[in-house]
Amino acid sequence: MPKLRLTEKDRKRLGVEGDLPVDLQGITNREAIALRNLGFPTPRLFRDVLYDKEGPSPLAWTGLVWMCLRRAGIQVDIETVEFDLDGIEVISDVVVEPEPGKAPEESGASTSSTRRRSTSSATSRARSKPTSSPS
Numbered sequence: 001m002p003k004l005r006l007t008e009k010d011r012k013r014l015g016v017e018g019d020l021p022v023d024l025q026g027i028t029n030r031e032a033i034a035l036r037n038l039g040f041p042t043p044r045l046f047r048d049v050l051y052d053k054e055g056p057s058p059l060a061w062t063g064l065v066w067m068c069l070r071r072a073g074i075q076v077d078i079e080t081v082e083f084d085l086d087g088i089e090v091i092s093d094v095v096v097e098p099e100p101g102k103a104p105e106e107s108g109a110s111t112s113s114t115r116r117r118s119t120s121s122a123t124s125r126a127r128s129k130p131t132s133s134p135s
Contacts, residue, residue, distance in 0.1 A: 007087035
């Protein structure tokens with residue numbers, strides 16, 4: 001199950017111990033109502049926007065963090081919860097098959113990965129150098 005890792009500052013301020021499990025299935029009626037107030041009329045639309053190719057939605061990530069906090073027993077208002085959006089890390093369990101004939105330790109296979117979620121929808125591009133005009 002994937003998990004969210006908030007920044008240390010946010011974890012201390014919000015009273016979070018460790019990472020927050022992410023379960024996008026089984027959204028309750030109360031969660032759906034709160035998400036609707038953020039502009040997501042259905043849980044399906046909420047899930048779709050989290051993985052939008054145009055970039056992450058701050059509203060969707062606010063809903064996700066709020067839902068994860070709520071499920072961890074930390075009550076915060078969805079309208080006022082605040083966190084470092086750029087500092088969130090998504091920890092996902094990835095099953096990597098070992099190379100044939102090798103034990104997992106020998107193949108270097110890992111069963112988990114950490115990925116910092118990017119809030120920028122633009123890709124990195126080399127900056128162009130200023131050109132000088134001929135004299």
